Amino acid sequence: MKYGYYPGCSLERNASAYHQSTLAVAEPLGIELSEVEDWNCCGATEYFSINLLPAYALVARNLALASQQPENGQLVAPCSACFLNLTKTDRYMLDSPQLAEQVNQALEAGGLHYKPGSVRVRHLLDIVVNDVGYDVVAARVSRPLKGLRVAPYYGCLIVRPGYQSMFDDPEYPTTLDKLLEVLGAEVVDFPLKAHCCGGHMTQISQPVAFELIRRLLKNAADYEADVIATLCPMCQLNLDAYQDGVNSLFKTNYYIPILYFTQLMGLAFGMPATKLGFGKEFVNARAALAKIGVEAPASAPAEGATRRRQAAKEALPMPRMPKEE
Amino acid sequence: MSMAATMVRAPTFMDEVIAATPGECHLERCLQCGTCGGSCPSGPDMEYTPRAIFAMIAAGMKDQVLRSNTPWYCVSCYYCTVRCPQEIHITDIMYTLKRMAIKEGFYADSTASDAPDFSKTFIDFVESNGRSFELGLATRFHLRHRPLDAVRMAPMALDMLRKGRMDLMPKQIKGIKQLQAILAKAKELGGAA
Numbered sequence: 001m002k003y004g005y006y007p008g009c010s011l012e013r014n015a016s017a018y019h020q021s022t023l024a025v026a027e028p029l030g031i032e033l034s035e036v037e038d039w040n041c042c043g044a045t046e047y048f049s050i051n052l053l054p055a056y057a058l059v060a061r062n063l064a065l066a067s068q069q070p071e072n073g074q075l076v077a078p079c080s081a082c083f084l085n086l087t088k089t090d091r092y093m094l095d096s097p098q099l100a101e102q103v104n105q106a107l108e109a110g111g112l113h114y115k116p117g118s119v120r121v122r123h124l125l126d127i128v129v130n131d132v133g134y135d136v137v138a139a140r141v142s143r144p145l146k147g148l149r150v151a152p153y154y155g156c157l158i159v160r161p162g163y164q165s166m167f168d169d170p171e172y173p174t175t176l177d178k179l180l181e182v183l184g185a186e187v188v189d190f191p192l193k194a195h196c197c198g199g200h201m202t203q204i205s206q207p208v209a210f211e212l213i214r215r216l217l218k219n220a221a222d223y224e225a226d227v228i229a230t231l232c233p234m235c236q237l238n239l240d241a242y243q244d245g246v247n248s249l250f251k252t253n254y255y256i257p258i259l260y261f262t263q264l265m266g267l268a269f270g271m272p273a274t275k276l277g278f279g280k281e282f283v284n285a286r287a288a289l290a291k292i293g294v295e296a297p298a299s300a301p302a303e304g305a306t307r308r309r310q311a312a313k314e315a316l317p318m319p320r321m322p323k324e325e
Numbered sequence: 326m327s328m329a330a331t332m333v334r335a336p337t338f339m340d341e342v343i344a345a346t347p348g349e350c351h352l353e354r355c356l357q358c359g360t361c362g363g364s365c366p367s368g369p370d371m372e373y374t375p376r377a378i379f380a381m382i383a384a385g386m387k388d389q390v391l392r393s394n395t396p397w398y399c400v401s402c403y404y405c406t407v408r409c410p411q412e413i414h415i416t417d418i419m420y421t422l423k424r425m426a427i428k429e430g431f432y433a434d435s436t437a438s439d440a441p442d443f444s445k446t447f448i449d450f451v452e453s454n455g456r457s458f459e460l461g462l463a464t465r466f467h468l469r470h471r472p473l474d475a476v477r478m479a480p481m482a483l484d485m486l487r488k489g490r491m492d493l494m495p496k497q498i499k500g501i502k503q504l505q506a507i508l509a510k511a512k513e514l515g516g517a518a
Contacts, residue, residue, distance in 0.1 A: 009457040014490045038499045040455035045401050046444040047451070049423040052347070053515030054508045058451070061507055084401075092347045099347055102514050109510035110503035160403035161416070170407045196366045196402035203466065204440045208370045208398065241481060280488045 001131055004066045004075040004119075005033035008082035008233075009041050015079070015233035017277025021262035022078055022124060024275050028140050029132045033076060036066045042085040045200055056099065057106040059089040064112040066119050078124040078262075080157035080232035086121040091163035123158045125231050125261065126167040129175045134182050142270035144184025148292050150264065151190040151225035151256075152176040153216070155235040159194055170194070176261060180229060183268035188223040192216050197235040202242055210246045213238055217246065217254040226288045229261045236260065240282045257285035273297055338387045346414065346421045354411040355379045361405035361415050367398040375405055375415055378422075391431040396422040397440035439470045452508060455498030460491050 011019040026033055039062050047055035063086060066075045077083040093100040093116035100116050107113055128137065153176075160170040168175045173194055180187045195216060198209030216239060220228050230236045240258040247254055258281065266276040267289070278285060279297045286296040336344070343352050355376075362374030372393045373381065381390050399419040406416045427441050446466045450458040463482060485491040498504065 012456075012496070013492050014459060014485070016489065040498050040500075040504055041451045041457045043451065044447065044457065046447040048420045049441070049444045050427065050448055051512065051515060052345075052424060054511040057507050057511035058504075061504060095348045103511070105514060106507050106511035110500070110507040112503075112507070156400075156402040156404070161406045170403075196400045196404075199400040199402070200443065201367065201398070201400055203443055203463075204397065205370070208367050212366055212400075241485070280490055282484065282488075 001030055002032045002071045004069050004071045005035045006039055006062060006075055006077045006082060008079040010079050010233035014237060017280045018078060018233060018260045020277040021260055021266050024271055025262050025265045028269055034071055036062060039065060042082045044081050053102055056089050056103045059085045060103045060107055060114050061112060063090060063119050064107055064114040067114060073120060075119050075121045076124055076127055077121055080155055081234060083123050084157040087163035090116055121164060125175060129179055130167060134178060138182045141183060141268045143268055145268050145292050146184050148185050149188050149224055149226045150180050150185040151188050151220040151228045152180055152193055153228050153230045153235060154194045155232045156196055183264060188225045190219060190223060192219040197238040202238055210249050213242055213246050214250050217256055220256055221254055226291060227257045227259050229264055230258055231261050243283050255283060257281055257283045257288050259285060267294055338385045339382050342382055342421055346417050350414040350418055351412055352418060355413060356411060360408050364404040364408050366402060367400055371395045371398050391426040391429055450495060454495045455501050455504050456496045458495035461495060
């Protein structure tokens with residue numbers, strides 16, 4: 001199965017563990033990924049707020065480049081924001097011939113053209129569960145994630161709003177649940193599985209973002225999850241890098257590693273943790289991995305525990321939350 | 326957009342919002358049921374919920390709408406969009422309101438006045454390199470708006486660097502000239518910023 005591949009900016013750096021583990025599991029699953037030549041940023045959640053036509057043109061350059069490749073029919077985007085922007089641009093160019101014409105006038109300034117509807121953009125999870133299939137995945141499992149309690153976290157954009165098509169339920173998706181079960185994990189109920197991680201609010205208003213992150217961590221902790229499985233670089237970053245900040249703001253004590261579903265697949269396929277980008281997470285996954293008998297690579301600095309600040313006795317007045325039940 | 330041809334009155338604020346939103350956004354169908362506000366994760370922190378904003382748009386309250394923090398606090402989760410019984414493209418409309426607020430210069434005195442600058446700083450890096458650049462974004466945006474935060478966030482940035490999760494220098498695509506030509510043409514056609 002051949003696909004075009006659009007990694008997006010996050011996967012090159014911040015989410016390199018996602019990139020690495022995606023490439024590692026693609027091979028045994030028979031997924032051939034060929035990266036779009038010289039792709040550019042999709043504009044994330046920011047460009048559409050500023051200037052509409054350039055925002056579409058920015059995304060459309062990628063669609064145009066992808067449509068020139070031999071795999072053009074199908075493009076895989078592992079990042080939820082990239083997935084959304086690529087599908088949205090294609091959809092609105094299809095819905096509005098006027099928009100399509102203007103975007104193409106802009107593309108022509110760079111010698112490119114995109115015919116709306118010619119690239120089908122798909123999320124990696126969709127490819128794994130629908131094109132590869134649970135049976136083939138099951139056949140590759142050599143080290144079942146037995147006893148590892150995993151909260152399946154979908155976030156927003158791959159299940160909503162479905163600009164090109166929907167492969168799961170927008171309110172209560174289940175494909176990742178099933179995939180993790182196939183890997184042998186103990187999948188916990190996670191009612192907030194499709195709720196927002198705060199998105200860019202971590203930059204604009206931390207109290208707003210931290211409350212959203214707190215709800216997710218609490219929900220996973222309530223169901224005694226060892227780890228949260230994610231499929232989006234933004235969700236991973238918000239829940240992982242700010243977990244410490246959430247703990248100090250709310251006087252909580254969450255310690256839940258946030259791992260990409262591809263990392264968990266790789267472990268279940270018997271691959272070593274070093275090949276799957278482990279050790280880059282802020283909330284150390286070592287204890288969780290020990291549960292399934294995997295030794296985590298000595299992660300660069302700091303065992304998680306040493307990083308955690310002792311709360312000052314009484315410093316600045318902080319908002320108090322009603323006691324967690 | 327099709328309304329414009331048959332309209333005899335001057336365009337209302339609602340007409341403007343509809344015209345500036347791609348596709349058929351169906352804003353005119355709003356029933357004021359409140360499903361959007363009830364579904365919104367940042368609803369409690371918004372000055373007006375999406376439902377209230379739509380009522381205000383219908384009432385022509387352009388100033389109050391464009392000065393509010395509501396569109397900037399939208400996290401783009403699309404819950405409202407998929408739940409709206411009238412199939413209104415609510416998230417897209419929030420993006421339209423952000424663009425209008427910037428164009429009218431109204432955002433400066435909203436309580437989310439930093440938000441547009443965050444978007445602009447992000448885009449500056451994309452326009453000059455073709456890729457986003459987190460370190461540049463974080464330092465430039467935070468130093469400009471909240472130097473104290475920049476200091477507080479420094480340890481996290483260092484951790485990001487140490488773990489190889491952040492680049493020190495921006496990456497540039499090969500076809501940057503091509504991309505810039507495309508964006509320049511798009512700006513010329515779109516007539517803005």
